Amino acid sequence: MALVIDPVTILNLIFCIIIVCLGCWEYLRKESLIALYIAITFGLFGIAHLGIILGVKSSNIFILTIRSIAYLVIIYALYKTALGHWNKKIGLKK
Secondary structure, three states: OOOOOOOOHHHHHHHHHHHHHHHHHHHHHOOEEEEEEEEHHHHHHHHHHHHOOOOOOOOOOHHHHHHHHHHHHHHHHHHHHHHOOOOOOOOOOO
């Protein structure tokens, strides 16, 4: 496998790293589960971008699986947000 120096893929990887860091930071600050799920999603996309940079073809089953899981994670997070499950304060005493 030879390195693939594609500026778009490298830029996508950099943005993924930034989003993962910001998502983790937000989760640690406010315990925001949506931020954590966004960080996980972009972490998975980052793994796929890194694989492509390392020479794995974008049609490889590994890349397709990682991307599919990433999309499923964000779909789940948005679904939970749309239902308002993460907006409720469960178990807090007044």
